[in-house]
Amino acid sequence: MERKPGCFYCEQDEQFQSVLFRLCDLKVSTVFLCRDQTLPGRCTIMFREHYEELYDIPKDLRDDFMDDVCALAQTITEVFGADKINYAIYGDEVRHVHLTLCPKYKDKLGWGKPFVLFPEEKDLVILSQKEYNERMEQIARAARQKRGLSV
């Protein structure tokens, strides 16, 4: 497994784990539930190996990655009743290939606009550990099933 020292996503240090909760592996990716659940179901999905641009990933693996992304997006839509999924790849400073999958809702923050990457403190929705666990199990089960992985 290709890892890069100092990479936020390769190392997954304590700071990482305080905002991104490891949820499951899919075929070539790992999925995290974002601590901020202002928009219910918001997740981050990373390609497991260290690549910095989509075009650097060998095509067969990139295709697997896109299938993982689609399975996760469909799962979030079904589980949370999202009206649309937004997909974001930025990574100026955190270069490891990862997407934020941000479900959007007609009656919630940011509808009709780019989703708010870092909502204000007053808008943050922080759940109990039990609620996070339930949400993570629900997503993991459905997403892995869609990818033909054991649940």
Ligand SMILES: [Zn+2]
């Ligand atoms: Zn990395």
